[in-house]
Amino acid sequence: MDVIQLILEYSLPIIILLISLLEILVIPLLGKISTRRKLRRFSVSVVILLTTLLLVSVYPEVIQSPMEWRIANVFGNGIVFRIDLLSLLFMIFAGVIFLVVNLYTVDEIKGRGREKSFYLFFMLTYISTIGTLMAGDLISFLMFFEIMTFASYVLMVHQRGQKVLEAGKVYIYFGIIGGLSILAGILVLSSLTQNYEWVTIAEKYGEFGGIKYVSAALFILGFGIKAGMAPLHHWVPVIYPKSHLSVNALSSGILMKIGGYGILRLFVSVIESAQFRPDLNVQAMMITLEEIGFVVIWLGVFTMVVGVISALEQENMVRMLAYHSVSQMGYVIMAIGVAAYLGFDGSMGFAGATYHMINHGIFKSLLFMVAGTVYFKTKEKNMYRIGGLSRQMPFTALIGIIAAFGITGMPFFNGFASKSLIHHAVAEAHLYGHSSFVWAEYIFIFVSACTAASFIKLISQVFFGEKNEKFKDVKDDYNLATLGMVILAIAVILIGVFPNALLDHFIIPAATSLNFDLSFIEQYLMNINLFNMSEFTNMIVIYILGMIIYTVGVRFKLFHFHLPKRLDLESGYYTPMFDRFILKTRTILNKMEEVISNSDVFIYGVMLLVMILLSLNFFTG
Template identity: 30%
Template sequence: MSPSVLIPVLLILAALIPALASAVLPGRAIWRNGVNIAFAVFKLGVVAFALAGVAAGTEYEWRVAFVPGLDMILRLDALALLFITLSAVLWLATTVYAIAYLSGTKHQARFFLFFNLCVVSVSGIAMSGSLITFFIFYELLTLATWPLVVHTGTAKAMAAGRTYLAYTLAGSAALLAGIVWLESGAGPVEFVAGADLSGFNTLDQSLIFVLLIGGLGAKAALIPLHAWLPAAMAAPAPVSALLHAVAVVKAGAFGVVRVIYDVYGIEAVAMLGLGIPLAILASVTIVYGSLQALRQSDIKKRLAYSTVSQISYIVLGASLAGPFAVIGGLVHLVHQGLMKITLFFGAGILAERAGISQVDQMDGIGRRMPITMTAFTIAALGMIGAPPVAGFVSKWYLAIGAYQSGASWVIAVLAASSLLNAAYFLPLIYRAWLKPSGGGLPSPEALAATRTWMLILPGAFTAAAALGAGLFAGFELSPLGWATLIAERTYLP
C-alpha cells in the first residue's frame, strides 16, 4: 500500500484494534491497559508523520466503493488533521486517566471497547471526505457513546442516556433528511468540491441548510437542542471529559464547519443570508449557557453549561466568515478541548479523591491538591480569556473577525461572555485557594493514600498544553499556526 492510503487506514486501525482487544481480553487489566496505551502512542506517531506531510502539501486519501456509485472516502486534509491531532493527544491523556479512574471497578472491558469505538468514529468523522462517509461515522459515534453515558447503570445515568438518545437521534434524522434531499439534487457530495447547488432554488437551499445545521446542532449543543449535555454529566469523569472536549460536541461543531466551508462554501452561505442568523443563534447560546452555568452549584453541571457556551464560539467563528473569524473558530476547536478536558479531569479528581461535587465544598482544597488545582486554575483562567492562556487567542481572533465582518455586536457578546465566565469561574478559584478549609475535607494523610499519578498527570499535561498553545501561539505548528494554514488554504486555493 502506498503511504497515501496507509495513513488514513492506520489512523482508523490504531483505535479499532484496541477496541477489539479490549473486548477479547476480559479480566486481564494489564494486557488491556498496555494495548490501549501502546496504540494511543502509536497513533500519536502516525499523526506526527501526517502533520509533516500535510504541512508540506501532501494529501492522504483512501477511497473504496461503499455501494456502487457511492464512495466511502477517508481523506486527510489540514482541517481533518486539526481535529485528528486534538483527538489523538487528548485520547492518550484520557486513556491514562481512565485506566486510573476505573481501576478496580466492574465492566472495564465494555468501557474500553466503546471508548475506543468512540475514538474510531471521531477519527472517521475528522477524515470523512464525503457527506455520506461523515454521516456513517457520525451515527457510529452516537451509538458508541451511549454505553459510556450509562456506564454506571444507575437510574440517573439511564435517564441521562435516554435524553441523550432522544436529542442525538432526532438530530441524526434531521441530518439524514437534509443529506438525502441535498444529494437527490446534487449527486454525491464530496467535501473538496462542495455541493453543486444549481439544481435548487434559494428557498430549498436554505431549508436544506437548516436541516443539516439543525441535525448537527443537536450534537453541538446549540440552543434549544443543548439540554442533553448537562444531563449527560451523570457519566463517569473520563467520559464527560472526552464528551465535552473531543467526541460528541466537537463532532457536531466540526460538522457545522464542514457544511459551511466544504459543502455550501462561505460565499454561498453569505449569499443566502444564513451566516448572520446562525451567528445570532450561536451568540444566544453563548450567553444563555453562561447564565445557566452561573446558576449551577454542582461543579460538573457548571462545567457542562460552560461547554454549551464555549462550543458556540466555534459555530460563531464559522458563521461569521472572514479570515480572522475562521481562524478564531477553528483554533477554539483545539483550545476549548485542551482547557475543558483539564477542568473535567480536575472535577473528576475532586469527586473521586475528596468527595467534592458542589461548588461550596471546594473551600481550601487548593493547598491539599496543589497540582490538580493549579491545572484547574490555569484552564479556568483560559476559559475566561485571561492571557496568555489559549482562550485569549481564540477570543482575540473571533472578535477581530467579527469586526471585519461588520458584526461588531459580537464583540459585546464576547465581552459579556468573558465577564460571565469570570463570574462563574473566579469563585471556584477563590474558594479553592483563599478560603480556609472547612471540616469536610479529607485529611492530608487520606489524600496521600489516593495520590495516583496516572490520575493527576493527564490534567497537568493538558493544562500545560493549554498554556503552551497560548504562550507559543506564534509558532508554525501551534494550533493557531495550523488554523492559519487552513484559513489560507480555504481563502487562497
C-alpha cells in the first residue's frame, strides 16, 4: 500500500491522463455490436470512477500541504500540475457529475447514432476538465480549457440538424472569444513577470500599475463567458434547448463552474501569495482586489437579476432552466466578488461561492435530468401543455420536487446552506465595506423569491393541476438513468441535513490553507450553525414572497408577457449583434482568402527566405 501511495505522490497527474487517454483510444475500437456498446459505456464509467477514487486517495496528503508536479522542457517553461484542497474538491466533484451523467446518458443516447463519437468527446471533455483544474500554470490551464471548450462543442451539437449547428455556432464563437480573452490576460501578465505560474504572477500583482486592471478585465471576460455571466450569457439560452438534456446537465453541472473556478482561483492566488510576505506590496494588492471585487459583486447581482427575470417569462422548461443556470451563477460571482472585496477577511464569500458551485452543480444537473425524463415521455418542452404527470410519473415528480427544494433554498436541502453563506457574505460586505451593498442584500432576497416563484410554476404546471389526457399512458421507467437521478437526489438531501460536513472537511481547510484570516474563519465559519431561527425566518419570507409573485403572475398572466423587442436583451440586442459579428467576420475572412490566393508567389517567396535564414542560423550557430 505504501508503494502505491508513493507512486501516486510522484506521478498522479500522469497516471490519470494516461488512463483517460487509453480509454479515448479504446472507444473507437468498440463498434456497433450491442455487446461492444455496453462494454464501451461500462468502460467509460469504470475509468471515471477509477480516476475519481485515485483523487480521493490523495486527500490525506493534500490536507497537509498542496501536491505539486513539474514536467520540464514542455512549452519552454515546462508544465506544472498542482493539487490543493480547492482544486481537489472540484476534481472529485467533476468525477461524480461525469459519472452520474454517463449513467443518465446511456438511456438518452441509445439508438440515436454516433455513439462512438459521443463517448470519445465525452471522455475528452472529462480529461480536459480534470486537466484544467489540476493545472498549476496558466499555459497548461489555457490548453486544457480550450480542449474542454471544443470537445464540449461536439457534445452540444451531437444531434446535428441546421438549427442545432446554428446554435452550436453561437456556443463556439463565445468559447473562442473567452479563450482569446484569457490568452490576452496571460500574455499581459507574463510579459511583466516572465512566468506563467498562478502564485508567481500573483506575488507581483500589486506592482503592475494600471495594467493589472486590464489583465483582470480580460480574465473576468474570458472566465465570465464560460460561467454564463451577464451580459456574456447569450450562448446559454441559445444552445441548451437544442442539445441533449444530458449534455445540459453536464454543462450546467460542472463545465460552467470552470468559469467560476477560474475567477475564484485568480483572486485567491493573490490572497494566498500576499499573507506573511513583508517583501511584497501587500497594501497595493489588497486595494486592487477590493476595487475589482466591488465591480465583480455588482456583475454578480446583475447576472442574478437578468437570469431570474428571463426565467420567469419562459414557457419552455429547458430554456427556463438555462436562464436559472445564469441566475445561480450570479450568486456565485457575487460571492467571489465579496471574497476579493474583503481580501483576507473574505473567507465567508469564498465558502459561499465554493459551496454554491457544488450545490448548484448537483441540483441543476438533477433538474435537467427531470426535464429530460419528462420530455422523453411526452415529447413536449412547453410546461403549460403538460400538467398532472404526478399521477403517471410519481417517482419523477418526487425527484423534481427534491431538486426544486434544493435550488430554492428550502431548509434541510442542499441549496439552503450555500445560499445562507452567500447571504452572510453580502451582509459582511455591507458591514465592513460600502453602504451600497445593502441593496445587494435586498436584491438577493428578491431574486431568491423569484426563483421560488419560478419553480412553484414549473412543478405545478408539469406535475400537478389538470391532467392532460394526451399523456394518460405515460409512466415512469426504472433504469440506469433512474440510478443517476437517485444518486443526485440523495446528495441534495444529505448535504442539506449535514451541511457542515463539506465545510469542515474541504471548504474551511481550503480557506485556511489559502491564507484567509484565521481569526475571521474561527469567528464566522468554524462550527457555524445554519439551522437557526434567523435563517429559517429568512427562508419563510422568501417563500411567502415567491408565492405572492407566482399568484400575481398567474392572476394577471404576467408569465405569458414578453418584453417589446427594444427592451428584450436576447432578441433585441444579443442576437442581432451576434449575427452582425458573424457577417463581419466572414467578410474579413473572405477578403483575407482573396488576398492570399492572389499573392501565392509572394507568400512562397517570403517562406523560402525565412527557411534560408533559419538554415543559415542553424549551420553558423
